Amino acid sequence: MGSATARLERPGTQAWTAAAMIAPASIVVMIGIVLPVAILFRYSLNQFTPAKVMVDAVTLENYVKFFTDPFYRAILFRTIRVAALCTAICVVLAFPMAYCLARTRSRFKNLLLMAVILPLFVGNAVRAAGWMVLFGNRGFINSMLIGLGITREPLQIMYTEFAVVVGVIAVNLPFVVLTLQAVLEGIDRAVEEAALGLGAGPWRTFRHVILPLAMPGVIAGTILSFILAMNAYATPVLLGGPTFQMMGPTVYNQFAGLSNWPFGAALAFVLMTATLLLTVTSNWMAQARYRR
Amino acid sequence: MDKHDSGITRRRLLKATGALAGVSAMSGFTPAWAQSGGRVVVGTWGGDYSKLLAKNIDTPLLVPKKYEVVHDIGGDSERRAKMRAEARLPRGTSDLQGLSAPQMYEMNEAGLCLPIDYAKIPNAQYLLTQMRYPYGVGHIYSGKVILYNPKLITTPPTSFADAIDPKHGGKLGIIDIQYPYTMMAAALGSGGSMTNYEPGKERLLACRKAGAKILPTNEAMAQALQNEEVGICIMWKARAVQWQKAGAKVDTVAPKEGIPLYISGFVIPKNAPNKDAAHFWLNEMLQPSAQEAFAEDMGYNGSVTNAKIPPETEKRIGFNADERKRLIDLDYGYLAKNDAALKEWWDKSFKG
Numbered sequence: 001m002g003s004a005t006a007r008l009e010r011p012g013t014q015a016w017t018a019a020a021m022i023a024p025a026s027i028v029v030m031i032g033i034v035l036p037v038a039i040l041f042r043y044s045l046n047q048f049t050p051a052k053v054m055v056d057a058v059t060l061e062n063y064v065k066f067f068t069d070p071f072y073r074a075i076l077f078r079t080i081r082v083a084a085l086c087t088a089i090c091v092v093l094a095f096p097m098a099y100c101l102a103r104t105r106s107r108f109k110n111l112l113l114m115a116v117i118l119p120l121f122v123g124n125a126v127r128a129a130g131w132m133v134l135f136g137n138r139g140f141i142n143s144m145l146i147g148l149g150i151t152r153e154p155l156q157i158m159y160t161e162f163a164v165v166v167g168v169i170a171v172n173l174p175f176v177v178l179t180l181q182a183v184l185e186g187i188d189r190a191v192e193e194a195a196l197g198l199g200a201g202p203w204r205t206f207r208h209v210i211l212p213l214a215m216p217g218v219i220a221g222t223i224l225s226f227i228l229a230m231n232a233y234a235t236p237v238l239l240g241g242p243t244f245q246m247m248g249p250t251v252y253n254q255f256a257g258l259s260n261w262p263f264g265a266a267l268a269f270v271l272m273t274a275t276l277l278l279t280v281t282s283n284w285m286a287q288a289r290y291r292r
Numbered sequence: 293m294d295k296h297d298s299g300i301t302r303r304r305l306l307k308a309t310g311a312l313a314g315v316s317a318m319s320g321f322t323p324a325w326a327q328s329g330g331r332v333v334v335g336t337w338g339g340d341y342s343k344l345l346a347k348n349i350d351t352p353l354l355v356p357k358k359y360e361v362v363h364d365i366g367g368d369s370e371r372r373a374k375m376r377a378e379a380r381l382p383r384g385t386s387d388l389q390g391l392s393a394p395q396m397y398e399m400n401e402a403g404l405c406l407p408i409d410y411a412k413i414p415n416a417q418y419l420l421t422q423m424r425y426p427y428g429v430g431h432i433y434s435g436k437v438i439l440y441n442p443k444l445i446t447t448p449p450t451s452f453a454d455a456i457d458p459k460h461g462g463k464l465g466i467i468d469i470q471y472p473y474t475m476m477a478a479a480l481g482s483g484g485s486m487t488n489y490e491p492g493k494e495r496l497l498a499c500r501k502a503g504a505k506i507l508p509t510n511e512a513m514a515q516a517l518q519n520e521e522v523g524i525c526i527m528w529k530a531r532a533v534q535w536q537k538a539g540a541k542v543d544t545v546a547p548k549e550g551i552p553l554y555i556s557g558f559v560i561p562k563n564a565p566n567k568d569a570a571h572f573w574l575n576e577m578l579q580p581s582a583q584e585a586f587a588e589d590m591g592y593n594g595s596v597t598n599a600k601i602p603p604e605t606e607k608r609i610g611f612n613a614d615e616r617k618r619l620i621d622l623d624y625g626y627l628a629k630n631d632a633a634l635k636e637w638w639d640k641s642f643k644g
Contacts, residue, residue: 048632050628050629050630050631050632051401051402051628051629053376053402071639071640071644137519137521138519237508241506241507241508242468242506242507242508242643243506243643243644245644255373256367256369256370256372256373257369257635258632258635259372259373260632261376
């Protein structure tokens, strides 16, 4: 037993053990993510011809088309705007919910947590269908407004940016609440009590004590929500309709609708890069701000 | 995938076939049912179409002959993308793909379709010549007509020019996924042709400016007609018949510029695993009983001449002698060459 332990502790053996433990996950990541992304990048450098779909080439014309065409740039900026707005609203709405969940000593705490998780049991498309029932011209909201005499004609809620923002928030909110709640649970109550005891009001305690300590959760929730919103597909398609175009559906449309795989791949790469850059930059800025 | 079989699974079938092969090797005798055609995978749209394929073709005609029919359900875009993605594989995952006529042409141009061996499809002797493609077999057809609600559109339209007109404002509905057909109809109503959709663009932009509603799908249009949010649109006559049956108060008019044909059929991918079974399935698809049932259930006209459609059904779904003269087929080559450009204009200039 003693000699076996000694063998395990040798640096060479340790390295092999570590490699053996990392290998399965690395292989899965390689096959499941890196390889398809590499293939997609290669496709984005090909040329599109309607009959053959793709002609092997090494050209940047698909990227040039994207960046020189105001139509596609507008879709990217619209996507970023919607994602940023949804993320900001999600964080603002999620924080008090997560705080209450973290601090409550109620025996119904588990039930409350389940209530937050419950929407995740239903797919995005099904949830969007629920919003359609609410937002339609003959939907619940319009029927109520007309019934109460507030409006005469139905309001156009479906197929608008408003509908998409509401739909995306509904999808992302549970993720942000759960991320924040996990971090807030880890903050010692004594810290808050000390701040209050030293004369800080609730707002100062929140600003100078809770928020900085909860920052890892806020950053993680923000990143999660932003990535989900940037790549949203079902909600923009179902609630945004044909005229409200975002990047996710546009990528899909190029691949499946038009069979333009090279341009679809280029759009996917632009979306991925934009998401990555914005996420890393905002994360870096937030950390720099609260490290001071 | 939906599966329709008679309880004979592939494993059971293989076991039984293996046992019989052993017996027959010894006795020199092979029973007829051991020569089962095996499994046939049919790529198709979901919903009613898939259900009716199962009800009218798979279950009554294939399953009794010991075929296992599996439906690979999906939109045509996804299934075409899959065909392209599988093109380099020696063995694909489907034996048949249900597509519209322009899509069948497009897939064949991409070199993905097996030439049809009509010698293996005896029922094709009754197939309408327009639906006998070297690379695919037409199944059903309908024509693009004008639908309008007489309560909202008091002067009945007679042409595409009447229907796709800015004067209707927000009462005109346009289906997003029907963009090539809408552009074609607008072109026909503006002096264009099947090989030139350009003249229709100005008309469409004027309609959009006047408030025409763009709805994402056929189903959304059905709901908008039912709710009277939309008073006029263009659609396949078969769909109009279905919507009328569902209670939509709409009348149909065959446009005087011509009635563009919608043909739906099946192709066999070059790398289909069971090409013989695919040909057999196509043969059964053309059986009069299957074609008659489809006309009755779905409102589409059949593609064979020997089906006996009841006169009242024929009157409801078909076209009279004068209208038949106005049926015009699409120029598949023009569509295949220009589809990407048409869609780009639709997204950027019309919807944007």
